[in-house]
Structures are given as C-alpha cells and as structure tokens.
Amino acid sequence: MTTILFIIIAAACFLAAVLNLAVENRLRNRIMSVLVTIAVVLGLILYGYGYSYVFGFNLIAVLHTIMSVCKMVGGSSDLDSIASAPLFENQWILILFWAAHFMAFYAVAGTAAAALGGKLLQRIRVAFLRRGTLLLIYGVNEDSVAYGKRQMDVLHRSVVFIGQGDSALEAEIHAAGGVLERNGDQPDGRLLRKLGVRPGKRSIEIAALHEDQTKNSVFVRHLQKAFEKAAILPWQTRLLIRDAEEEQIAALIASEGKYGYGSATSFDEYELAARLMMQKLPPCDTIRFDDQARARDDFQALIIGFGRMGRAALDALLMNGQFCGSAFRVDIFDETPQNGMLYDQEIQRQYDIRFHAFNGKSDAFYAFLKERKDAIRYIVICTGDEKENQEIARDISRWLKARNAAPAIVQCSNQGLAYARPGESSPMYLNIYDSDTLDLEQIDRMAMAINHAYSRNSEKTPWENWKRCDYFSRMSCRASADFYQAILKAAGKTAQQVDAGNWPPQGEMLESLAITEHLRWCAFHYVMGFSLMSDAELNQRIEYYRTEKAEKGASSLRISKDMEKRIHACLIPWDQLDQLSARETEVTGKPVDYKQMDRNNILVLPDILAILHEISEQQENGKKA
Numbered sequence: 001m002t003t004i005l006f007i008i009i010a011a012a013c014f015l016a017a018v019l020n021l022a023v024e025n026r027l028r029n030r031i032m033s034v035l036v037t038i039a040v041v042l043g044l045i046l047y048g049y050g051y052s053y054v055f056g057f058n059l060i061a062v063l064h065t066i067m068s069v070c071k072m073v074g075g076s077s078d079l080d081s082i083a084s085a086p087l088f089e090n091q092w093i094l095i096l097f098w099a100a101h102f103m104a105f106y107a108v109a110g111t112a113a114a115a116l117g118g119k120l121l122q123r124i125r126v127a128f129l130r131r132g133t134l135l136l137i138y139g140v141n142e143d144s145v146a147y148g149k150r151q152m153d154v155l156h157r158s159v160v161f162i163g164q165g166d167s168a169l170e171a172e173i174h175a176a177g178g179v180l181e182r183n184g185d186q187p188d189g190r191l192l193r194k195l196g197v198r199p200g201k202r203s204i205e206i207a208a209l210h211e212d213q214t215k216n217s218v219f220v221r222h223l224q225k226a227f228e229k230a231a232i233l234p235w236q237t238r239l240l241i242r243d244a245e246e247e248q249i250a251a252l253i254a255s256e257g258k259y260g261y262g263s264a265t266s267f268d269e270y271e272l273a274a275r276l277m278m279q280k281l282p283p284c285d286t287i288r289f290d291d292q293a294r295a296r297d298d299f300q301a302l303i304i305g306f307g308r309m310g311r312a313a314l315d316a317l318l319m320n321g322q323f324c325g326s327a328f329r330v331d332i333f334d335e336t337p338q339n340g341m342l343y344d345q346e347i348q349r350q351y352d353i354r355f356h357a358f359n360g361k362s363d364a365f366y367a368f369l370k371e372r373k374d375a376i377r378y379i380v381i382c383t384g385d386e387k388e389n390q391e392i393a394r395d396i397s398r399w400l401k402a403r404n405a406a407p408a409i410v411q412c413s414n415q416g417l418a419y420a421r422p423g424e425s426s427p428m429y430l431n432i433y434d435s436d437t438l439d440l441e442q443i444d445r446m447a448m449a450i451n452h453a454y455s456r457n458s459e460k461t462p463w464e465n466w467k468r469c470d471y472f473s474r475m476s477c478r479a480s481a482d483f484y485q486a487i488l489k490a491a492g493k494t495a496q497q498v499d500a501g502n503w504p505p506q507g508e509m510l511e512s513l514a515i516t517e518h519l520r521w522c523a524f525h526y527v528m529g530f531s532l533m534s535d536a537e538l539n540q541r542i543e544y545y546r547t548e549k550a551e552k553g554a555s556s557l558r559i560s561k562d563m564e565k566r567i568h569a570c571l572i573p574w575d576q577l578d579q580l581s582a583r584e585t586e587v588t589g590k591p592v593d594y595k596q597m598d599r600n601n602i603l604v605l606p607d608i609l610a611i612l613h614e615i616s617e618q619q620e621n622g623k624k625a
Contacts, residue, residue: 072101205237216241250470393411
C-alpha cells in the first residue's frame with residue numbers, strides 16, 4: 001500500500017507541474033477548486049462511514065473524520081484506522097478512496113507548484129532584465145500588452161509591466177517572457193534596485209499606457225522623483241505617455257537647473273491612427289502628377305462619422321492633401337456630427353469642407369456617391385464602431401466596384417486602421433500598439449532629421465537638437481516628415497534616386513514643389529489654430545519693432561509671426577509672398593525671401609535623408625543619436 005501511495009503522490013506532483021505550465025491561471029484555479037470540493041466531499045463520506053463503524057455515532061468519530069480529511073491534502077492516509085469497516089473490502093470503494101486522496105494532494109501540489117514556480121520564474125526573469133535597455137510599461141490592458149509583446153517578440157526588449165490585470169492578461173505577459181510588478185504604482189528606490197537601474201549604466205524607456213490619464217500623470221511623477229533620488233541621469237530615460245497636455249510634457253522634460261526625463265513624447269490615439277493612415281496610404285498615392293510636379297487631379301475625400309476620430313482624420317487630410325494645381329474638398333456624412341470644435345475655426349473659411357446630415361447607409365449618401373464617384377479619391381470610415389465600419393466599407397466597396405470606381409477606402413479607429421489601396425479589395429490591418437508607430441527609437445526619426453537639417457547649432461547631435469525643440473516645433477517637423485513622400489511622388493523620384501544624387505529639381509518643377517510645400521505649411525498652421533495676420537496687426541508689430549530697435553539698438557521680435565495670438569503674415573497665396581518679403585526686408589534691413597524658404601525646404605531633401613540614415617545606423621548600433 002505504501003508503494004501505491006508513493007506512486008500516486010509522484011504522479012500528482014508531475015501532473016500538477018504539467019497543469020501549471022499548460023493552462024492559464026483562471027482555468028487552473030477553476031480546476032483546483034473543483035478537485036478540492038470533490039476530494040473533501042468524498043473524504044467526509046468515506047472517513048465518516050469508517051469512523052462511525054469503528055467508534056459509533058459520537059463526537060470522537062466526528063473529530064477523527066475531520067482530522068483525516070485535513071491530512072488528505074498532505075498526502076497522508078488513515079485507511080488502517082477504518083479498514084475493518086465492511087465497505088472497504090470492496091475494490092471499487094478503495095479506488096474511490098485513493099482517488100479522493102489523489103485529487104486532494106493534486107490540487108494542493110498544483111497550487112504550491114504555481115506559487116513557488118511563479119516566484120522562481122519571476123526571480124529568474126528579473127535577473128535577465130538587468131542587461132540592455134529596460135522598458136517599463138505602466139498599465140495592464142489589452143493595448144499595453146499588445147505593445148509590450150511586440151517590444152519583446154520583435155525588438156527583444158526587456159519589459160516590466162506595472163499594475164493590476166486580469167488572469168488572462170497576466171498569462172499573456174508571462175507567456176511572452178515579461179515580468180509583472182503588481183505593487184509598483186508608486187515606484188521607489190527598492191523597485192529600481194530590484195530591476196538593476198543604476199546611474200549611467202543603462203537606458204530606461206517608460207510607456208505610461210493606463211486608460212486613466214490621471215493615473216499616468218501620478219505614476220510618471222513618482223517615477224521621476226525616484227529617478228532623481230537614485231541619481232539616474234536624464235539622458236538614460238525616455239518617456240512615452242498617453243494623451244498628455246503640451247504643458248505637462250514640457251514640465252516633465254529635463255532642462256538646465258531642473259531634473260526631468262531625457263525626452264518625453266505624448267500621443268493621442270486618434271491623432272496617431274490618423275498619422276499612421278497618412279504614412280500607409282497618403283493622399284498623394286490617389287492622384288496623378290505631370291512631369292512638372294503639378295497635380296493632374298483634384299483631391300476630394302469623404303469622411304463617414306465625425307466624432308473624435310473623424311476630426312483627427314480631417315486634420316490629417318488637410319495637412320497632407322494640398323498640391324500645386326489641385327483643388328481640395330472634403331464631404332462629411334454624419335447625422336449628429338461633433339463639429340462644435342470647428343466653430344469659428346479658420347479651416348472652415350479656408351477650405352471646402354461640407355457637412356451632410358446623413359449616415360453612410362442612407363439613400364442620400366449613395367445618391368451623392370453616384371454623382372461624385374469619379375471625383376472621390378479617398379474615403380475614411382470612422383463611425384466609432386468597428387463592426388459598423390466594416391459593414392459600411394464592404395457595402396461601399398461592392399457598390400463602387402460594380403460601377404468601375406475605385407477610391408482608397410480606410411476604416412479608422414483609435415485602435416488602428418484597415419485600408420485598401422485604389423483597386424484593391426482585401427484590406428490590410430494595422431494596430432497602433434502592434435506596429436512601429438509607438439517605437440520610441442523609430443517614431444520620430446524623419447522628424448528628428450528634418451529638425452537637425454534646419455538647426456543652426458550644427459555642433460549638436462540630431463538627438464540633442466531634438467531635445468531642445470519645443471512642442472510646436474516638434475509637431476511642425478512631424479507634419480513635414482509625413483509629407484515628404486508626397487514631395488517625392490510629385491517629383492517622380494524615389495528616396496534611393498535622391499540618395500544617388502538625382503536631385504535637386506530645376507525650373508518649373510522646383511517652383512511647383514515649393515508651391516506645394518507652401519500649401520502644406522499653410523494647412524499645418526490652420527490646423528494648429530493659426531489665422532492670417534491682418535494688415536493692422538502687421539503694422540502694429542512693425543511699429544513695435546522699430547520702437548524697440550530705436551531704444552535698444554536691436555529687436556528680437558519676429559514681425560510676421562505671433563505665437564501667443566496664433567497669427568501669421570505668411571498665410572497668404574504664393575503670389576503675394578514676394579510683396580511681404582520686400583516689406584519685411586525694408587523694415588528690418590535683413591534680406592527676407594519667403595518663397596526661397598519654401599524652395600530651400602525642397603532642396604534640403606538629400607541632407608535630410610543623409611541625417612536619417614545616420615540616425616538609423618546609430619540607433620541600430622545601440623548608440624545615442
């Protein structure tokens with residue numbers, strides 16, 4: 001009997017270990033609960049029967065029964081004490097008896113294996129985290145886990161999740177090789193020491209991805225204090241935070257005399273999805289250009305649904321749909337559009353934006369589509385419901401295909417997009433958390449290169465110049481970065497051809513590209529809330545400039561731009577720029593040529609691409625660009 005018991009216990013240990021590795025926590029816990037319940041019920045029945053036979057129906061029998069059932073979980077058996085009971089002469093009763101003991105010990109062994117194995121595995125993984133770049137992800141949710149899994153699987157980062165998650169998400173984290181710290185909401189020196197974070201020793205990236213922005217803010221502040229107390233150098237740290245305000249980001253970045261993160265990037269899921277849409281399916285891919293870089297087609301787009309995603313899509317189309325020789329128009333279909341944010345905005349006065357109080361399934365929508373099907377280049381579907389998006393996209397695609405029309409169709413949400421190029425029927429799917437879009441080493445490479453090319457401080461590295469950028473300048477560089485593929489498409493060139501020296505364009509082509517760049521620049525400023533500086537406002541600034549120069553011998557005032565009021569004198573048609581340039585040159589005595597500035601933005605492309613290659617190589621070699 002002892003041999004049989006030993007074999008059963010060994011089998012229970014083995015199966016518990018297999019169970020622990022094979023199933024997720026939630027399923028394992030359910031199995032253990034069922035096994036314990038069955039074992040206890042059987043134990044009470046069988047031991048109760050046996051002891052009542054031996055001692056009779058009294059308190060002693062009850063106490064013996066309880067003690068023997070408790071001993072079952074430790075693998076012990078009191079069969080000898082009750083073997084004289086007639087029922088135990090039956091072989092099937094003995095099998096049932098040992099099955100109860102097996103289930104009791106199996107459940108306890110499995111729970112112990114899970115607890116001890118989990119702790120040991122956690123310690124081993126933490127030990128491996130002490131090498132290379134460390135990524136701390138605050139917030140355990142489907143988005144953050146998708147982001148973290150890609151960082152581990154594709155980029156081979158060491159990842160620690162901080163926060164509370166359900167058992168399914170915890171299982172995903174463990175299966176991917178990540179570490180979960182459940183009690184790190186207020187990080188301190190103990191946590192940093194545990195993870196091997198020391199001054200000057202390694203880079204630390206932080207992604208604050210909790211659904212609650214307030215909690216993100218509190219966490220990054222606590223972590224900042226912990227870093228400062230531990231003397232972690234600012235250049236070691238980079239922060240990515242969900243949906244933070246411009247002022248908050250500025251306060252988090254290290255500056256002279258103030259401790260902070262080496263860099264901080266905020267992202268809005270809707271704006272990021274819209275930006276990803278422009279990178280994967282830019283408006284320039286939906287129209288044709290002549291050999292002088294002039295558009296041969298107008299750009300007309302439809303937006304179905306105008307909530308937060310629709311507004312982000314409109315901004316992206318405005319900034320990326322302006323071309324020399326092309327008229328821009330957007331028609332928006334929504335029964336109850338959330339367009340209050342456009343009230344008294346300059347973009348409604350400057351661009352052809354039309355609202356229609358119908359949804360994307362209505363007769364009115366399809367009547368409009370029939371009338372304009374040959375002119376429409378781009379359709380964005382963003383109702384806020386992914387299933388609704390899919391249904392509308394499928395119906396529109398089939399309807400247009402039957403009529404030989406094939407615009408680009410994009411389903412867009414704050415999670416990502418599904419898009420089909422003109423003429424394609426099978427959409428491509430992209431999730432913003434499972435793509436390069438949120439990779440801290442790649443997200444701003446092109447924007448960083450553009451900023452460095454324009455920077456007057458050539459002694460600084462691209463990374464150092466980028467850190468000196470204010471929020472507006474970074475947004476400007478990002479908008480310019482997203483549009484450079486349009487410049488190449490209009491010119492009929494590839495980046496490889498530009499690298500090989502097939503640049504710059506000359507004559508009329510250069511002029512067309514410069515006009516396109518000016519149109520893009522104007523659209524960016526309108527989207528950012530700027531409006532045209534009036535003649536009265538310009539004259540007032542000129543007088544202020546002259547007064548300050550007379551009193552101090554010089555003036556730092558930029559006449560044409562007022563950031564505080566968000567007004568700019570250059571928001572005028574291309575043909576009027578020479579007049580403005582001449583007027584400003586006359587006032588300041590310094591030569592100003594606004595048309596040439598737009599041309600220079602085109603001519604500098606080879607330098608930008610060269611810097612981009614340099615940044616990419618340095619980042620891939622593990623160096624700080």
